[in-house]
Structure formats: C-alpha cells, structure tokens
Amino acid sequence: MTIERVFYVLGLIVVASPAVLLAALGVxxxxxxxxxxxxxxxxxxxxxxxxxMAALGVLGLMLAFDQRSVPIELGNWVVIPxxxxxxHLKFVFDRLSVPFxxxxxxxxxxxxxxxxxYLHREPGYGRFFLFYALFLxxxxxxxxxxxxxxxxxxxxxxxxxxxxxxxxxxxxxxxxRNGQRVWSVYRIADxxxxxAAISLxxxxxxxxxxxxxxxxxxxxxxxEIPVSTALVVGxxxxxxxxxxxxxxxxxxWLPRAMEGPTxxxxxxxxxxxxxxxxxxxxxVSPLLEASLVLSVAVVVLGLTSxxxxxxxxxxxxxxxxxxxxxxxxxxxxxxxxxxxxxxxxPLIHIIGxxxxxxxxxxxxxxxxxxxxxxENAIGEHLTHTPSFWERRIPERGRVWLYRVSMERGxxxxxxxxxxxRPFVAFFRWSDRMERxxxxxxxxxxxxxxxxxxxxxxxxxxxx
Amino acid sequence: MAELHLPxxxxxxxxxxxxMIAVALVGNAERxxxxxxxxxxLTLVFAAGEWVDFASLGTFEAHDHWxxxxxxxxxxVFVIDExxxxxxxxxxxxxxxxxxxxLRTKVNRFSFGWTxxxxxxxxxxxxxxxxxxxxxxxxxxxxxxxxxLRSRGRSTRVYVAHMGLFVGLLVMGQALLxxxxxxxxxxxxxxxxxxxxxxxRTGIIPLHCWMTDLFEKATFGxxxxxxxxxxxxxxxxxxxxxIAPDWALRSIAMVSLITAIYAGGMALVxxxxxxxxxxxxxxxxxxxxxxxELVEPVVLxxxxxxxxxxxxxxxxxxxTLRSVESRTGRVSLDQFHGLYEHMPMLAALFLLxxxxxxxxxxxxxxxxxxxxxxxxxxxxxxTGAAVVIAMALNGIAILHAYFMIFTGTQQLSSISLGARxxxxxxxxxxxxxILGGGLFPQPxxxxxxxxxxxxxxxxxxxxxxxxxxxxxxxPKITDDSTAFVRMNSQSHRSTDPR
Numbered sequence: 008m009t010i011e012r013v014f015y016v017l018g019l020i021v022v023a024s025p026a027v028l029l030a031a032l033g034v035x036x037x038x039x040x041x042x043x044x045x046x047x048x049x050x051x052x053x054x055x056x057x058x059x060m061a062a063l064g065v066l067g068l069m070l071a072f073d074q075r076s077v078p079i080e081l082g083n084w085v086v087i088p089x090x091x092x093x094x095h096l097k098f099v100f101d102r103l104s105v106p107f108x109x110x111x112x113x114x115x116x117x118x119x120x121x122x123x124x125y126l127h128r129e130p131g132y133g134r135f136f137l138f139y140a141l142f143l144x145x146x147x148x149x150x151x152x153x154x155x156x157x158x159x160x161x162x163x164x165x166x167x168x169x170x171x172x173x174x175x176x177x178x179x180x181x182x183x184r185n186g187q188r189v190w191s192v193y194r195i196a197d198x199x200x201x202x203a204a205i206s207l208x209x210x211x212x213x214x215x216x217x218x219x220x221x222x223x224x225x226x227x228x229x230x231e232i233p234v235s236t237a238l239v240v241g242x243x244x245x246x247x248x249x250x251x252x253x254x255x256x257x258x259x260w261l262p263r264a265m266e267g268p269t270x271x272x273x274x275x276x277x278x279x280x281x282x283x284x285x286x287x288x289x290x291v292s293p294l295l296e297a298s299l300v301l302s303v304a305v306v307v308l309g310l311t312s313x314x315x316x317x318x319x320x321x322x323x324x325x326x327x328x329x330x331x332x333x334x335x336x337x338x339x340x341x342x343x344x345x346x347x348x349x350x351x352x353p354l355i356h357i358i359g360x361x362x363x364x365x366x367x368x369x370x371x372x373x374x375x376x377x378x379x380x381x382e383n384a385i386g387e388h389l390t391h392t393p394s395f396w397e398r399r400i401p402e403r404g405r406v407w408l409y410r411v412s413m414e415r416g417x418x419x420x421x422x423x424x425x426x427x428r429p430f431v432a433f434f435r436w437s438d439r440m441e442r443x444x445x446x447x448x449x450x451x452x453x454x455x456x457x458x459x460x461x462x463x464x465x466x467x468x469x470x
Numbered sequence: 471m472a473e474l475h476l477p478x479x480x481x482x483x484x485x486x487x488x489x490m491i492a493v494a495l496v497g498n499a500e501r502x503x504x505x506x507x508x509x510x511x512l513t514l515v516f517a518a519g520e521w522v523d524f525a526s527l528g529t530f531e532a533h534d535h536w537x538x539x540x541x542x543x544x545x546x547v548f549v550i551d552e553x554x555x556x557x558x559x560x561x562x563x564x565x566x567x568x569x570x571x572x573l574r575t576k577v578n579r580f581s582f583g584w585t586x587x588x589x590x591x592x593x594x595x596x597x598x599x600x601x602x603x604x605x606x607x608x609x610x611x612x613x614x615x616x617x618x619l620r621s622r623g624r625s626t627r628v629y630v631a632h633m634g635l636f637v638g639l640l641v642m643g644q645a646l647l648x649x650x651x652x653x654x655x656x657x658x659x660x661x662x663x664x665x666x667x668x669x670x671r672t673g674i675i676p677l678h679c680w681m682t683d684l685f686e687k688a689t690f691g692x693x694x695x696x697x698x699x700x701x702x703x704x705x706x707x708x709x710x711x712x713i714a715p716d717w718a719l720r721s722i723a724m725v726s727l728i729t730a731i732y733a734g735g736m737a738l739v740x741x742x743x744x745x746x747x748x749x750x751x752x753x754x755x756x757x758x759x760x761x762x763e764l765v766e767p768v769v770l771x772x773x774x775x776x777x778x779x780x781x782x783x784x785x786x787x788x789x790t791l792r793s794v795e796s797r798t799g800r801v802s803l804d805q806f807h808g809l810y811e812h813m814p815m816l817a818a819l820f821l822l823x824x825x826x827x828x829x830x831x832x833x834x835x836x837x838x839x840x841x842x843x844x845x846x847x848x849x850x851x852x853t854g855a856a857v858v859i860a861m862a863l864n865g866i867a868i869l870h871a872y873f874m875i876f877t878g879t880q881q882l883s884s885i886s887l888g889a890r891x892x893x894x895x896x897x898x899x900x901x902x903x904i905l906g907g908g909l910f911p912q913p914x915x916x917x918x919x920x921x922x923x924x925x926x927x928x929x930x931x932x933x934x935x936x937x938x939x940x941x942x943x944x945p946k947i948t949d950d951s952t953a954f955v956r957m958n959s960q961s962h963r964s965t966d967p968r
Contacts (some may be wrong), residue, residue, distance in 0.1 A: 027562065034816065036814075037815070037818050037819075037822075037897070037898075037901055038898065039814075039815050039889075039894065078479075083912075084837075084911070084912070085837050085911050085912055085915050086767070086912070087767075087771065087916075089767075089919075089923075090768050091920075092768060092841070092844070094837065094840070130811075154838065159831075160831040160832075160836075162829060163830060163831045164832075167825070167830070170869065174873065174877060175809060176878035176880075177808075177873075177876075177878065178808060178877070178879065178880045179878070179879075180806055180878045180879065183806065183877045183878045184873075186869075186873065187866075187869060187870055187873055188863075190866065190869045191866050194862040194865045194866050195862060196859070197862070198859060198862040200860045201858050202845065202854060202855055202858055205614045205840075205844050205847050205854065206845055206847065206851070208844065209844075210849060211850065262483055284672050395631070397890065418568070419769055430735065431738075431739055433735070434735045434736055434738065434739040435738065435739050437735075438736065438739060438740075441679055442683070443680055445628050445679050445682070445683055448627070448628045448631055448679070448961075449625045449627050449628055449683075450627060451625060453625070453628060453683060453686070454686060455686050456686055456741070456742035456745055456800065457745065457799040457802075458800075459741075459742050459801070459802045461801075
C-alpha cells in the first residue's frame with residue numbers, strides 16, 4: 008500500500024466516522040426506534056476514537072514524511088462540465104486543519120464522555136447526541152474543507168446544531184427564544200458567507216482554496232485579485248466570521264446560547280463553534296493580506312469585541328455568562344492577531360483558549376459549591392480588592408460603564424429597535440392592508456384565521 | 471417524434487378519471503378513501519413508468535404509444551419533454567401522499583372524487599403543449615376548489631375574482647396572439663396578458679391574495695394540491711417563455727424576486743400556520759420563477775432542480791402541518807404549543823422538509839439552490855444577494871414555526887397524538903427522497919441541465935427537437951450561451967408559441 012493510499016484511507020475515516028454516527032442516530036430517530044443510552048454512548052465513543060486516531064495517524068505520517076499539505080480527493084459531487092461548474096468534494100490536511108480537527112475530536116470526545124453521565128436518564132438524551140453528531144460532522148467538514156462550498160456545508164451543520172442545542176430544554180420558552188435568536192443571527196451571517204463563496208467561485212471558476220488563496224501550503228498562499236474585490240469579498244467573510252464568533256455587533260447571542268445544557272455550552276460556545284469564525288479568517292488569510300483596509304477592519308473589530316467582552320464579563324451575575332464574555336474577549340484578541348498578519352500565534356491561542364474554556368465551563372455547575380467550601384474553610388467572604396482602573400475612574404464613569412456592560416452594550420436593543428421592529432412593523436402593516444383588500448373583495452370579514460387563538464381546547468376535546 | 475413504449479400518459483390521465491367515477495358510486499367515505507389511495511398509487515406507477523421510459527429513450531420529447539388523439543385529430547396534444555417528464559411523477563406523488571395521509575377523522579370533509587378529477591386535469595396539463603388545450607385545462611382546474619368552497623359555505627368572491635381574471639387574461643392573451651403578427655404591438659400586449667395570467671396563478675404580488683384566501687377557507691389538502699404543483703410556473707414555461715422578449719423575462723424575474731422577499735417577510739409575521747405556509751410557499755415558488763426567467767443554463771438548471779425539491783419538501787412540510795392540524799385544530803403561531811413530546815416523528819419531518827426547502831446541506835434542495843444563486847449572481851450580484859436574503863428569511867421563518875408548534879411549553883394529553891401508520895409511511899418515503907436526492911444529486915442535476923439547455927435551444931428555435939438528440943456533434947452551450955440566447959431570442963419571434 009502506497010503512502011498516498013494510507014493517507015486517503017485515514018483521511019476518509021476522519022470524515023466518515025462522524026457521518027456514520029449521524030446516520031445511525033438519525034435513521035433510528037426518524038424511524039421511531041431510538042437507541043438506548045448505552046448504545047448511543049458506545050457508538051459516540053467508537054466514532055470519536057476512530058476519527059481521532061485516524062487524524063493522529065495523518066499527523067504522524069505528515070511529520071514522518073515531511074508533508075505539509077495532504078489533499079484527499081473524493082471527486083466531483085456535482086459537475087456540469089459544459090458550464091465549468093463543479094462541486095468538488097475535497098478535504099485538506101495541513102498545518103491549520105490538522106491541529107483544529109484534532110482539537111475538535113479531543114474536546115468533543117471529552118464532552119461526549121461527560122454528557123453520557125451528565126444527561127443520564129434525561130428525556131432528551133438521544134436528541135442531544137443526535138445534535139452532537141451533527142455538530143461534530145459539521146466541525147470536521149468545515150475544518151478539513153478543501154473548497155469553500157464544502158466549508159459552507161460544514162458551517163451550516165454547525166449553525167443548525169448550535170441553535171437546536173441552545174433550545175435543548177425546549178419545554179421552557181426562554182431557551183427556545185434564545186435558540187431562535189441564535190439561528191436568526193447565523194442565517195444572516197451564513198447569507199454573507201454564501202454570497203462571498205459564490206463570488207469567489209465566480210472569480211476563479213472553482214471553489215478550491217488552492218485556487219482561491221494561491222499555491223503553496225497554508226499560510227504561504229498569495230492571492231492575485233484587485234484590492235477592491237478582496238475588500239468586498241473579505242468584508243462579507245468578516246460578517247460571516249463575526250456572526251459565528253459572536254463579534255460586535257452580533258455578540259448578543261453568546262450569553263443567550265448559555266441556555267443550553269452545560270456540555271453543549273462548553274464545546275460549542277466556549278471552545279469550538281465560537282472559534283470557527285476565527286478559523287475562517289485564518290483559512291482565507293491571504294485574502295486579508297491583499298487589502299490593508301480589510302486587515303485594519305479585522306483588527307478594529309477584534310479589539311472592539313475584546314474590549315466589550317472584557318467589560319461585559321466583569322458585571323455578569325451568572326458564571327456561564329461571565330465565561331461567555333470572557334470567551335469573547337479572547338476570540339476578539341485572536342481576530343485582532345489575525346488582522347495583524349500573525350498566523351501560528353492565533354492558531355496556538357485558539358487551541359489553548361478552547362481547552363481552558365472547556366474545562367472552566369464543565370466546572371461551572373460545581374463552582375458555586377466550591378466557593379462556599381472555600382469561604383467556609385477561611386471563615387469569611389473572599390475579599391475584593393479594587394483594580395487599577397477601578398481606583399482611577401470616577402464613580403459616575405464607573406456607573407455608566409457598569410450600566411452599558413450590564414445591558415451588554417445595548418447591542419440587542421439597538422438591533423431590535425433599528426432592524427427588527429421596523430421590519431416587523433412594515434410587514435404587519437402590509438398584512439393589515441391585505442386584510443382590508445380581501446375584506447373588500449369578500450364583502451365581509453375574510454379571515455377565518457382571526458378566530459384561531461391559543462389552544463383553548465385540549466386535544467381530547469378537539470378530537 | 472420519439473414514441474414511448476406504452477401509453478403511459480393516457481393511462482396516467484384516465485386512471486384518476488375512472489377512479490373518480492368509482493368513488494362517486496361508493497357511498498361510504500372510508501371506502502372512497504381506500505379506492506382513492508389505490509387509484510393514486512396506480513397513477514403514480516404509470517407516471518413513474520412514463521419518466522423511466524422517457525429517460526431510456528434519450529430524447530427531448532416523446533408521445534404515447536397508441537396515441538389515440540394523434541390518430542383521430544392528427545395532432546400531438548399530449549407530449550412530454552424534458553421539462554415535464556419528472557413533473558408528472560412528482561404531481562402523482564403529491565396527490566398520493568396527500569390522500570394517503572388523510573386521517574379517518576377527516577374523510578368526510580375531504581372530497582376524494584374531486585381530488586381525483588383535479589389530478590387527472592393536472593396530469594393532462596403537464597402532458598400537454600397545445601396552448602389552447604393548456605388554457606382549457608388550467609381553467610377547468612379552477613373549478614374543484616370553487617365547488618369545495620361553495621359546499622363548505624365559504625365566500626368564494628376573492629377566489630372567483632382572481633380566477634375569473636386569470637381565465638379571462640389567458641383567453642384574451644391567446645386569442646390576441648393568434649390574430650396578431652409577430653413583433654407587432656398586439657403580440658406584445660398578448661404576451662403581457664399571458665404573463666399577467668401566469669403570474670396571477672403563481673401568486674406574484676399584488677395578485678396573490680387569492681392564495682391566502684384559499685388556504686383560509688378550503689381544506690388544507692385541497693389548497694395544498696392546488697398550489698404545490700406550481701402550475702403557474704408551468705404556464706410561464708409553456709405560454710410565456712417561447713414568445714417573451716428578454717427584457718420582459720427579466721422584468722418578470724424582478725417582480726418575482728420582490729415577491730420572494732416580500733413573502734419571506736410576511737411568513738415571519740404570520741400568526742396562523744396555514745397563512746404562514748402559504749407565504750412560505752409563495753416565496754419559494756417566486757424564487758423558482760426568478761431562475762426560470764433569467765434563462766441562463768446554470769440558473770435555469772438550478773430553478774428546475776429547486777422546482778422539484780420545493781415540490782417535494784414543501785409538500786412534506788404542508789402535510790406535516792396538516793397532520794398537526796388534524797389533531798389540534800387550526801394552529802396559531804402566537805404562542806408555544808409544545809407538541810414535540812407527543813409527535814417527535816412529525817416534528818423531525820417538519821424540520822427536515824423545512825430545511826430541505828431552503829436548500830440545507832445534505833438535502834435535495836442544496837445543490838439546486840447553489841446553482842440558482844450561482845446563476846443569479848452571474849446575472850447580477852444584487853439579484854444573487856436578494857435571492858440569498860429571501861432564503862435567509864425563509865430559513866428564519868421555518869425554525870420560528872418549528873419552535874412555536876413543537877416546543878416552548880408542555881402539552882398535556884391523555885390520548886396518543888403520535889403519527890399513525892399512514893403518516894409514518896409518508897414520513898419515511900418523503901425522508902428517503904429528500905435525503906437520497908440530497909446525497910446523490912448528480913443524476914438529477916444532469917437531467918435538469920439537459921432540460922435547461924434544450925429549453926433554451928427551443929426558445930431560440932434554432933434546432934428542432936429530433937435533430938440534435940444525443941448528437942455528439944451538437945455544439946455545447948458554453949460561456950457564450952448568454953449571447954446565443956439573446957441572439958436567437960431576438961430573431962425567432964415568428965415561431966410557433968409552443
């Protein structure tokens with residue numbers, strides 16, 4: 008067996024193992040024959056271990072044979088040769104994707120093991136692992152994607168699983184509302200990604216990153232497109248990254264995402280999903296280098312988000328929200344590093360931060376108990392020493408900062424006031440106009456749906 | 471013209487008609503339902519047979535073996551081509567799934583006889599390319615919903631006003647076209663009238679209110695079957711596309727795009743599930759129309775793919791809503807219902823079909839949507855962006871509806887609200903088709919691309935259908951196709967407006 012063949016088989020296992028897990032859990036759920044907890048847990052373990060071992064195998068072989076980029080070609084998924092349109096299924100193992108995919112497997116494996124006990128006998132156990140498998144597949148596909156369309160494929164899977172897991176406790180309205188909010192932000196960000204992806208596809212006639220970002224393994228690519236094009240496409244990708252990584256002005260969804268169960272908060276919004284935007288920027292980093300304005304925009308967005316996250320984290324009253332904003336601070340710094348032209352440092356920063364944040368979030372539920380034990384042991388409350396800035400900023404300024412931070416920068420309020428409300432008001436007005444028109448045509452009240460209200464009768468009464 | 475091996479078209483059209491007579495003779499509603507299911511299954515088999523047979527011929531168009539109408543009148547009235555070949559089995563499947571998932575509690579409200587009549591008319595319309603016959607069939611198809619509205623004691627004024635206008639515009643347009651010469655002002659007006667009629671049937675704003683009214687007043691099944699086959703789009707392809715100049719098509723595309731965004735926004739603010747579904751469907755069908763009217767190979771391929779995927783996915787979506795309705799009554803979207811625990815399978819299908827309709831990765835709509843957006847971006851980056859915005863709005867609306875219906879609270883019920891066996895079977899069939907088409911999209915895309923190329927050629931009128939079939943010497947449409955289409959569309963106007 009040649010070394011290329013070994014790479015191919017291992018690469019295939021890395022991608023296929025979460026796909027098989029998703030298929031197993033999805034088919035059994037859809038057919039109304041869900042698997043038991045133990046089977047789900049075993050399947051998850053096998054899938055994660057197989058994928059992780061294969062990814063480590065690829066890494067070992069790359070190091071042994073001094074290969075910096077290993078493409079795994081699966082051929083064309085869709086092709087229209089006459090139009091030069093092809094949807095190429097290609098995965099790339101390089102210095103960027105290999106660390107990230109190993110990180111994904113390690114953290115997802117840890118979370119899988121943790122969750123199998125944490126959610127033991129919960130009614131939504133199977134549902135959690137179904138979304139978990141969807142997320143894992145999305146992460147692996149997005150990370151290893153060799154074409155921008157394949158990356159979009161994974162990107163969408165991550166978005167859907169995230170929104171559904173935020174709404175995991177779906178018998179309560181708040182998690183559901185927050186899940187809807189997350190999904191709405193993701194859809195807007197995904198729209199920007201899709202336009203950018205198709206624009207790039209048009210510019211180059213192909214979606215391969217090799218073609219888009221120039222020859223040479225990451226991070227040595229170099230694009231040759233006009234500065235204005237790089238700026239427009241880059242800004243669209245920046246919007247996509249901002250949506251996924253909760254950068255300003257989309258930061259409002261991050262604390263809302265903490266409504267989900269702790270394991271999903273840890274692995275999605277604390278460690279992996281929240282870094283996917285930064286990963287996208289790293290992947291298209293040659294594009295950033297093509298436009299100084301774009302690089303500056305990335306730095307400014309990163310630093311602003313970091314500053315906002317640092318302020319907001321200090322005033323949160325629950326540990327998960329505080330950790331969420333702390334994550335935002337680090338992600339903002341990582342984005343700023345990318346904008347400054349650094350490549351390996353942000354990657355190392357992502358890995359370190361993801362591991363730390365996963366640990367912190369998994370510890371979050373028992374932290375309060377530990378604080379009580381600590382305070383009991385020392386016999387008094389922990390003392391609070393004013394920080395450097397606390398001592399220098401006047402009280403009025405501190406109150407103002409506190410209010411802004413407490414209200415999370417009024418970001419959600421601004422989005423609601425200037426986008427959501429006018430949008431809803433316009434369409435409600437249109438709805439009223441339509442009602443008038445159909446009433447006129449009917450010569451009487453035309454809408455039976457006006458009589459439909461809340462479920463005033465029970466299903467028993469109805470049936 | 472190539473000939474099918476069996477009279478599939480005639481069998482597909484006649485079977486429901488015979489079934490309608492059988493249903494009329496049976497007094498028992500449950501028995502009528504069983505007959506209707508059997509007839510619809512048989513019709514689907516014939517329609518699928520037609521598709522397979524047609525695909526094996528490798529031709530652009532074909533007519534029946536033992537074509538009775540051709541023998542008597544010497545005219546090829548019932549002919550299928552690459553556009554309509556997959557639409558017939560899709561339409562037959564839509565009817566079968568709707569009838570099959572009609573629960574026993576609803577059999578007295580849903581008219582199986584008129585449903586079979588509608589199916590027969592629909593299949594005849596999709597098999598037909600003679601303008602006057604299409605117009606007659608389209609007019610006839612408006613009758614069964616009207617009868618149902620009347621029998622339910624609902625006001626028919628909105629429906630009658632719109633459908634009367636629809637029929638009037640069709641007749642006037644075609645009559646004017648027949649007497650006017652090509653390139654004259656009269657022929658332009660005729661094209662405009664036909665366009666307006668087709669857009670009205672599709673539900674393009676501001677002529678869409680009949681659709682919401684129908685969903686308000688008719689049974690969900692009837693409304694679903696009247697709109698999901700997208701007959702308006704079919705009328706555009708048959709009556710308008712061959713005669714309309716490029717600027718007119720681009721204007722239709724623009725109006726359709728505005729409708730897609732408007733309907734997407736309206737879907738988000740609806741307070742009742744049927745109206746929500748209606749706007750969602752309207753947005754999707756308008757997007758299909760955008761692609762059809764841009765008349766470029768890639769975007770047309772995308773539109774034809776999305777036509778099939780939307781027909782399949784929104785049918786499943788509508789049927790799921792209908793199943794929920796049959797258990798709880800009309801569903802308000804004002805507050806949470808929390809039905810997930812009672813009907814997880816229906817919730818899963820709701821999500822799957824909804825996501826498929828917006829082209830979510832791994833489902834049947836994904837590649838078609840990509841192609842549609844790709845082609846729209848080629849036409850104009852702003853058009854592409856608008857299509858993406860409409861898709862985003864639809865995506866937000868779908869998850870919003872999912873959360874409102876299936877989550878947010880705990881619904882208490884002492885009786886089982888779970889999916890019944892027919893619903894389970896329908897769920898599995900639709901899921902397999904949606905996921906299967908999503909994971910293995912190449913055959914479908916290749917077939918739709920071939921259909922798109924042929925439609926563009928025929929619009930140009932340069933190559934007759936039989937001369938270039940599978941001809942390797944036939945020049946491929948390449949990147950110059952835009953110029954090719956424009957050149958031909960400017961020169962051909964005197965051809966038969968097929």
